[in-house]
Amino acid sequence: MTIKNRIFQLAVIVWFGIFSLVIIFPLIWLCLSGLKSNRDFFLNTWSLPEKWLWGNYKAAWDAGVGDFFFNSVFVTIVSVSIILLLGAMAAYGLSRFQFKGQNMLLVIILSGLMLAPQVSLLPLYKLLQAVGLYNTYGALILPYVAFQLPFAIFLMRSYFLSIPKELEESAIIDGCNSWKVFWHIILPMGKPIIASAALLTGMFVWNEFMFALVFIEDSSLRTIPVGLMNLRSQLNTNFGIQLAGLAISALPMIIAYILFQKQFVRGISAGGVKG
Amino acid sequence: MKNYRSSRTALLYILPALLIVVCMVFLPIVLNLYNSFFRWNSFGTEKVFVGFEYYIRLFKDPVFYTALKNNGLYAIISLIFQVGLGIIIAAILEDKLIRKFQPFFRTVFFIPSVISIAVVGLLWQLLYNPEVGLVNGTLEAIGLSEWTHSWLGDSKTAIYAVVAVSQWQYTGYITMLFLIAMQKIPDEFYEAAMIDGASRIKSFFHITLPQIKEMILVGSVITVIGAFKVFDEVYVMTSGGPGRSTEVLGTMLYRSAFRNDEMGYASTIGTVIFVITLTLSLIQMKIGKTGKEV
Numbered sequence: 127m128t129i130k131n132r133i134f135q136l137a138v139i140v141w142f143g144i145f146s147l148v149i150i151f152p153l154i155w156l157c158l159s160g161l162k163s164n165r166d167f168f169l170n171t172w173s174l175p176e177k178w179l180w181g182n183y184k185a186a187w188d189a190g191v192g193d194f195f196f197n198s199v200f201v202t203i204v205s206v207s208i209i210l211l212l213g214a215m216a217a218y219g220l221s222r223f224q225f226k227g228q229n230m231l232l233v234i235i236l237s238g239l240m241l242a243p244q245v246s247l248l249p250l251y252k253l254l255q256a257v258g259l260y261n262t263y264g265a266l267i268l269p270y271v272a273f274q275l276p277f278a279i280f281l282m283r284s285y286f287l288s289i290p291k292e293l294e295e296s297a298i299i300d301g302c303n304s305w306k307v308f309w310h311i312i313l314p315m316g317k318p319i320i321a322s323a324a325l326l327t328g329m330f331v332w333n334e335f336m337f338a339l340v341f342i343e344d345s346s347l348r349t350i351p352v353g354l355m356n357l358r359s360q361l362n363t364n365f366g367i368q369l370a371g372l373a374i375s376a377l378p379m380i381i382a383y384i385l386f387q388k389q390f391v392r393g394i395s396a397g398g399v400k401g
Numbered sequence: 402m403k404n405y406r407s408s409r410t411a412l413l414y415i416l417p418a419l420l421i422v423v424c425m426v427f428l429p430i431v432l433n434l435y436n437s438f439f440r441w442n443s444f445g446t447e448k449v450f451v452g453f454e455y456y457i458r459l460f461k462d463p464v465f466y467t468a469l470k471n472n473g474l475y476a477i478i479s480l481i482f483q484v485g486l487g488i489i490i491a492a493i494l495e496d497k498l499i500r501k502f503q504p505f506f507r508t509v510f511f512i513p514s515v516i517s518i519a520v521v522g523l524l525w526q527l528l529y530n531p532e533v534g535l536v537n538g539t540l541e542a543i544g545l546s547e548w549t550h551s552w553l554g555d556s557k558t559a560i561y562a563v564v565a566v567s568q569w570q571y572t573g574y575i576t577m578l579f580l581i582a583m584q585k586i587p588d589e590f591y592e593a594a595m596i597d598g599a600s601r602i603k604s605f606f607h608i609t610l611p612q613i614k615e616m617i618l619v620g621s622v623i624t625v626i627g628a629f630k631v632f633d634e635v636y637v638m639t640s641g642g643p644g645r646s647t648e649v650l651g652t653m654l655y656r657s658a659f660r661n662d663e664m665g666y667a668s669t670i671g672t673v674i675f676v677i678t679l680t681l682s683l684i685q686m687k688i689g690k691t692g693k694e695v
Contacts, residue, residue: 127498134601135498142490142502146509149569153512155535156524171533212418219414226408231415238426240682242630244651245675248436248658248668249429251443272425275418304410333517335633336651340659351519355637358523365527372524376516383515387508390515395581 153376160186160370167365179366186371189361193346194353195374201263201349202331205270209327210320212271213278218308220279221286222294232283238276243269243336251340265341266349270334274327281326281396285319286312322393325386332379350375430675437668443658455669465670468648471560475567475649476628482568483575484621490572491579492609496601507580510573518570522637525566529553529638553639556646563638563647567631575620582616583609615688622685629677650674 127135159167160182161175170176187195220232250269254260259268293315294307302310313320335351342348345356354371361368383390437455439448459465490510494503513521528535529552537549552562586608594604610617632651635641641648641656648656650670658667 131498138493138496138499139502142493142506146506149509149513149573152524152528152535168533171535171538212421215414216418219411223408223411223414225411228411231419234427235415235419235422237682238422240626240678240685241426241430242626242674242678244630244632244654245433245671245678246426246429247654248664248671249432250425252432253429268421269425272421275422276426279418304414308414329515333519335517335519335637336655339636340655351517351633354519354523365533368523369527372520376520376524379515379517380512383512384508390511391577391581394577 153380156369156376157373160366160373162366164364164366167369182366182370183374186357186367186374189367189371190345190353190357191350191371191374194348194350197263197347197353198332198349201266201270202328204263205267205274205331206324206328208267208271209274209278210324213275213323214282214313214316214320215308216275217279217282217286218312221283222304222312235276235279238273239280243273247336247340250337254341260341261343261347263347266334266338269337269341270331274330277330278323278327281323281393282316282319284396285316289315318389318392319396321386321389322396325382325389326393329379433668433671433675437665437672440663440665442662442664451665455666458666459669459673464645464648464653467645468650468653471647471649472629472631474560475564475631476625478561478564479567479571479624479628480621483572483624484617487572487575487620488579488610488613488617490576491583492605494576494580495583495609503580507573507577511577512573513570514574516570518633519637521566521570522634525562525569526553526638529562554643556643559639559643560647563635566634566638570634571627575624578616578620579613582613586612618688619685622681622688626678626681626685629674629681650677 158175159171161178161180162170162182163177163179166176216235220228220235246269251260254265254268259265289312293311297307297311332349333351334349338349338352339355342352345353348356354375357371358368361371438450438452440451440454441448493499494506527533531537531549531551531554534552536552540546540548550558553559590608590612591604594608599607629650631649632655635647635649635652636655639647641652650673654667654670654674657663657670
C-alpha cells in the first residue's frame with residue numbers, strides 16, 4: 127500500500143470513528159444514566175454510575191413502560207399480521223392476474239405511499255369517533271394497516287413478479303385453485319420479501335407517534351412513543367428513571383435491527399422508501 | 402393461464418386492501434378539503450359554511466410563513482446532509498481501501514433510524530439541556546465554553562437544534578440507499594478508470610455520480626417530502642416554541658385542532674400540506690418512470 131493510500135485510509139477511519147462515537151455515545155450514555163440516582167446524574171454527568179441502580183429500570187417498567195410495551199407489542203403484531211395477509215393477497219392479485227383496469231388499481235394503491243398522514247389526521251379522528259373505534263386498539267390498527275399496505279404491496283408485488291410461473295402452472299393442471307396456489311406456492315416462495323415487509327412495516331408501527339397521540343385518550347392504551355411523553359411529565363424530577371424508560375424503549379429496535387440486518391437491507395433495497 | 406384471466410377472482414384478492422386504503426387514506430383527503438370550508442369544533446355538531454375565509458386568514462397569518470420557512474429550512478439542510486454527505490459517505494465506504502470496514506460503519510450509522518423519533522427527541526432534549534446536557538458538556542470539555550448555549554430555549558437556535566437531530570437520525574438511512582445503488586455499479590468501470598489513470602475523485606465524478614443519478618433524484622425527493630411531513634421531533638422537543646419559532650406545518654395543524662379547537666382552520670393547513678406533498682410526489686413519480694429499477 128502506498129503512503130498516500132495509507133493516509134487516506136487512516137483519515138477516513140478517524141473521521142468515521144468520530145461519527146460512530148457521536149451516534150453510539152449518546153445511546154450508551156442513555157443506558158448508563160438510566161442506572162444513576164438523580165444526584166449522581168447531576169453531579170457526574172460523564173462518569174459511570176456511583177451505584178448501579180438497576181431498580182430504576184424496574185421502576186420505569188412499573189411506572190408505565192411495561193403497559194406501553196405490551197400495547198406496542200399487541201398493536202404491532204396485529205397490524206403487521208393484517209398488513210402481510212391483505213398485502214400479500216393484493217400483491218398476488220396484482221402480479222398474477224391480467225384484467226382491465228389493473229394498472230389503475232395499482233396506481234391507486236401505490237399512490238397511498240406518497241400521501242402525508244397529517245392530511246388524513248382530522249377526518250380519521252372524526253371517522254373513528256363516529257364508528258366507535260376512537261380510543262381503542264382498533265383506532266391505531268386500522269390506520270396503520272391502511273398507511274402501510276401500499277408499501278407492503280409495492281415490495282411484495284415486484285418480488286412475486288420474479289417468481290417463476292412453472293410451479294403454479296403444474297399445480298393448476300393438477301387441479302389447484304388460485305387460493306391453494308397462493309397459500310402453497312406464492313407465500314412459501316415469497317418468504318424473504320414477506321420477512322422484509324414484516325420488519326419494515328413493524329418498525330413503522332412500533333415507532334409511530336402522531337396517530338397514537340391523537341386517536342388514543344386513555345393512558346392505559348398508549349403505545350411506547352406517546353406513553354414516554356406521559357412519563358416525562360409524571361417523572362419530571364427523576365431523570366434516572368426517565369432515561370431508563372427511554373433505554374427500555376430504544377433497545378428492542380436496536381437489537382432487532384442488529385439481528386435482522388440482512389433482511390432490513392434487502393427490504394430497503396427493494397423499496398427505497400422512507401417512513 | 403386461463404385461471405388468471407378472471408377479473409372477478411383477481412378483485413377478491415385485491416378488494417380488502419383496496420377498500421381499507423380508499424376508506425382510510427383517500428376518503429379522508431376529500432373530507433379534509435370539504436372540512437376546510439366550514440367553521441367547526443371537535444365537540445359541537447354544528448358546521449358553519451365559511452367558504453375561503455380560512456384560506457385568506459392562513460395566507461395572512463405570520464405563523465404560517467414561519468412554518469413554511471422552517472419546513473423549507475428542514476428541506477435544505479436535509480438535502481445537504483442526508484443527500485450530499487450521504488453520497489460522499491457511501492462512496493468512501495465503497496472504496497476498496499475502506500470496504501473491509503464497511504459492515505461495521507454501515508451498521509452503526511443506520512442504528513438511529515430504527516429508534517422511534519419520540520425516543521430520539523426526548524433523548525436529545527436532555528442532551529441539549531443547558532445544565533446537564535452532553536452537548537454543552539462536550540463543548541466545555543474541548544475548550545469551547547463560550548459556545549455553550551440553551552440550544553432549544555433560544556428562538557434563534559431552536560429550529561437548527563431540532564433540524565440537527567433529524568440529520569443525526571437519518572443520514573445513515575439515506576447513506577444506505579446510496580450504498581445499495583452503488584453496489585450495482587460493475588467493478589470493471591472503476592478498474593478501467595484506474596488503468597486510464599483516473600484519481601478517486603475523478604472516478605467519483607465521472608462514474609459513481611452518473612451511475613446513481615436516479616437514486617440521487619429519488620433520494621432528494623424523499624428527503625424533501627419528509628421535510629414537509631415533519632411533526633414528531635418538533636412536537637416532542639419544542640412543541641413549536643419558544644414563542645412560535647420552531648412551528649412547522651404539522652405542529653401548526655395540531656395546535657389549531659387540539660389546542661385552539663379550530664378544526665376548520667386546521668383542515669385548511671392540512672390541505673396546504675396535501676398540495677405541497679402531492680406536487681413533490683408527482684415529481685418523484687415522473688423521475689421514477691425514467692429509472693425503472695428504483
